[in-house]
Amino acid sequence: MTLGGSHNKPDQADVAVFRKDETLDRLAETFNVAQFVSFAPAVGGPAQQFCRIAGFEANHQFESVADAIQALFERSSEGTVNVRSFSAQQSQSREFIYGVDTAAAAVTAVERMADEGAFTIVNETIDVSDGGISGVVMGDVVEFRPDMTPRGVENPGFARLPTDRAVQLFKTVYGV
Known part of the structure; x- marks a missing residue:
């Protein structure tokens, strides 16, 4: 099993060194991971990258950031999500918001972080x-x-x- 690396999606330049969302997607092929959806910074707003949400095919593409996050909220056992941001060139995370309790607040956080050039992963909050x-x-x-x-x-x-x-x-x- 190979985890991590530079297997970028076809529409991305081969500049990423480390994509946390890609690694999480690969882990989900074998292990149980928290449900999530990830986004990349893009012109015009965040662009969905990977998705593992119950009831949808792996990497299902939603119509919008709001639709993806709403689907995650509807399936979150705790009724909250976490939003974490990262750079593809650094292993250490950037901003992390724990226990966001509305889809609108999560969308706002993802859009703000994308405007700052960060990738984001929105995942269901799980009882640790x-x-x-x-x-x-x-x-x-x-x-x-x-x-x-x-x-x-x-x-x-x-x-x-x-x-x-x-x-x-x-x-x-x-x-x-």
Whole structure:
């Protein structure tokens, strides 16, 4: 399994070094991930990139940012979403807004961040104490921990394993 990389969508220039949304989309092929939709900064407003929302085909293209985020809200078990922004050239996240409680507020945040040149991922808020883990994959390394949001990897206390070992561990523990 290869996670991360420069497999850009056909309509994108090959300049991205690290796309968190692309990595998340690839993880969703094998593992259970929070439902999400991602956007890239573009002329005319955010452009949808990847999407994993229950009831829709993988990477379904919605008519608008608002439609995509509304669909996510309608399927979010907690009734809230998180909006995180990132640069394709840096591994560390930019702004992160936890627990946004209206679709309109999430749309406004995505549009503002896109205007600032940031990529965004909008994902359902999940109870971090649900028995699973949160983490990030970057290249051939996985950092993860239970009872924490993925943003927590910027703090001490996360396990760090080569991707192949992490996948082996997850299959043993979670049966995936």
